[in-house]
Amino acid sequence: MVLRQQYLQQLHAWKDDEVIKVVTGLRRCGKSTLLRQYRQLLLEEGVAEDQIIYVNFEELEYEELTDYKKLYQYLKARVHEGKMNYIFLDEVQMVDSYQKVVDSFYVKDYVDMYITGSNSYMLSSDLATLLTGRYVEIKMLPLSFREFLEITGMDTEAAFAEFMKIGGLPYLAKMDRQNEKVNVYLEGIYNTVIINDIEERQRRREKDSSKRKVTDIALLKAIAKYLASVVGSPVSIKGITDYLTSSGRKVSPNTVDDYVEALVESFIFYEAERFDIVGKGLLKANRKFYMVDLGIRNHILPKRKYDLGFTVENIVFFELLRRGFTVNIGKVGNTEVDFVARKNDEIIYYQVTADMTAEETFEREMRPLKLIRDNYEKVVLTLDRFTLGNYEGIKVIHVIDWLLNP
Numbered sequence: 001m002v003l004r005q006q007y008l009q010q011l012h013a014w015k016d017d018e019v020i021k022v023v024t025g026l027r028r029c030g031k032s033t034l035l036r037q038y039r040q041l042l043l044e045e046g047v048a049e050d051q052i053i054y055v056n057f058e059e060l061e062y063e064e065l066t067d068y069k070k071l072y073q074y075l076k077a078r079v080h081e082g083k084m085n086y087i088f089l090d091e092v093q094m095v096d097s098y099q100k101v102v103d104s105f106y107v108k109d110y111v112d113m114y115i116t117g118s119n120s121y122m123l124s125s126d127l128a129t130l131l132t133g134r135y136v137e138i139k140m141l142p143l144s145f146r147e148f149l150e151i152t153g154m155d156t157e158a159a160f161a162e163f164m165k166i167g168g169l170p171y172l173a174k175m176d177r178q179n180e181k182v183n184v185y186l187e188g189i190y191n192t193v194i195i196n197d198i199e200e201r202q203r204r205r206e207k208d209s210s211k212r213k214v215t216d217i218a219l220l221k222a223i224a225k226y227l228a229s230v231v232g233s234p235v236s237i238k239g240i241t242d243y244l245t246s247s248g249r250k251v252s253p254n255t256v257d258d259y260v261e262a263l264v265e266s267f268i269f270y271e272a273e274r275f276d277i278v279g280k281g282l283l284k285a286n287r288k289f290y291m292v293d294l295g296i297r298n299h300i301l302p303k304r305k306y307d308l309g310f311t312v313e314n315i316v317f318f319e320l321l322r323r324g325f326t327v328n329i330g331k332v333g334n335t336e337v338d339f340v341a342r343k344n345d346e347i348i349y350y351q352v353t354a355d356m357t358a359e360e361t362f363e364r365e366m367r368p369l370k371l372i373r374d375n376y377e378k379v380v381l382t383l384d385r386f387t388l389g390n391y392e393g394i395k396v397i398h399v400i401d402w403l404l405n406p
Contacts, residue, residue, distance in 0.1 A: 002143070002151055002170040004034050006322070010138050011038050016084060016112055018134075020102060023116040025140030026267040026292050028189050030170045031116040032056060034140065035088045038114070042086060053078050056090040068097040072104060081110055089115040106134065118193070119265055142293050143168035144322055145315065145403045160400055164311050167295025186299040193266050194220060214262045219244075219251065221300075223259050227269055227289045228297045232310035234274075234286035234329075267292055272317065275328035275340050277349075277372055288329050290317045308383070309354040312399055313338060316352050316381055319403055335368040347376040356380065356387040356396065369394050 007023070011034070014021050023031050039052055053075060055062050065071040079085040087105060092098045092115045105111045143151070149159045151173040166172050166182055169189065175181060195217060214220060226243055227235065237260065241253045263269045270290050274283040291297040291314060320327045320341045330337030330349060339350040349372060351365045369378040370392075381399040382388075388396050 002030065002033065002147070002173065003037060004030055004147070007034050007138060007140055008037055008041065011114070012041065014136055020106055020135035021114045021138060022135050023114070023138045023140055024267070025118070026142065027118045027193050028169055028171065029140050029142045031118075031140055032090050033170065035090055035114065035116065039088065047086065051080065051083060052086045052088070054088040054090070057094040058091050066095045068095050068101050071095060071098070072101045075101070075105060079105070079108075079111060084110055084112060086112050087114065091116060091118060093117045093119055118267065139321070141318055141322055143170055143173055144319060145400075148173050149404070156400060164294055164315070165298060167293035167297075169293060169295060172295060182295070183299060186295050190296050190300060193268055194224070214259055219249065220259050220262065222249065223256065224263055224268065225300055227260070227263065228291050228301055231290055231297070232288060232313045235289055236286050268296070270317070270321070272327055272329050272339075274331050277330050277332045277337065277340065282328070283331060290314050292318070309352070312354055312381070312383060313352040315403070316350065316399065320350075330368070332368055332371045335371060337368045337372070349376060349378045351380045352399070353380065353382050355384045356382050357384050362387060366391065366394060
């Protein structure tokens with residue numbers, strides 16, 4: 001198993017606290033493995049085997065427990081009131097009314113509850129409604145480049161090229177990648193998320209007649225392919241609608257909006273809103289979308305000239321999320337800063353570019369940062385090693401060095 005130390009530490013930090021630990025993220029990014037690793041950690045710390053109850057709803061042996069009443073009875077028969085019990089419910093969104101079970105055991109002072117899910121809809125609706133303020137979400141992502149490098153043992157530069165090509169799904173980092181297995185595996189993951197997870201989302205939404213339904217999988221895949229092709233570029237619902245219409249597909253903006261929402265809720269795409277650096281407010285128009293895994297992105301896009309700059313930008317976006325930042329796109333005057341990363345009282349401005357050796361590129365990347373009048377840190381991340389240094393307080397850092405810096 002790939003040891004996900006960062007997420008283990010987060011889970012352990014909340015151990016025995018009176019909050020439900022909710023691990024969310026894309027399918028096969030390692031949530032089930034994380035729970036098994038945490039279970040092993042608990043055993044090593046002296047927790048007895050019978051204090052740990054683990055149910056994975058993707059396994060056939062637990063299929064009957066997708067009835068929430070049966071699940072409740074199953075758990076009730078196994079908890080011990082005289083000591084702490086650790087309950088792990090993996091892919092719990094497959095259980096109708098699961099939140100009733102979670103809430104019932106949450107109120108018991110001898111239960112520490114951990115659940116995982118592959119769709120954020122469960123947090124935006126069911127769980128959030130019932131348990132507002134009583135859960136903490138741990139947002140799990142595929143492997144970071146640092147993790148990928150450690151697992152593969154490759155040369156750093158070669159590993160980065162491979163990481164940009166196949167992405168960070170843990171299984172791919174361990175497997176033989178010299179054959180067609182990579183494409184077959186990525187196709188399976190993509191179809192599972194597109195069809196199974198979004199179908200599960202639909203099933204939950206059927207109870208709410210006010211919600212529009214995602215029923216056209218071909219349209220969903222067309223929108224996903226379009227968003228993958230414009231990673232790092234401003235996108236509006238109208239723009240997506242116009243593109244589809246020009247391609248011969250008549251569709252309404254409301255439908256497009258709902259399909260985009262489904263892709264975001266399934267953790268395939270993450271959105272970044274624009275932020276007015278001077279006015280300190282969020283701007284509603286033209287969000288950017290980043291794809292959670294570059295391997296899936298490369299798999300679904302037709303082979304074409306490689307957009308290296310946007311690929312690196314995609315990697316940096318998710319690394320900032322891993323480091324606990326809220327990430328927005330910065331607007332200053334008529335120019336744009338790639339990322340405004342905020343955490344507590346800390347703000348860092350980032351520009352990302354593949355190469356700054358050309359004078360016009362150097363000036364273009366520096367100009368927005370020079371327009372910012374505050375004293376927060378300003379950084380340019382690049383793949384070239386010729387322009388590294390400090391320019392009037394603006395740091396230029398090699399992106400691989402930055403990714404490997406703990």
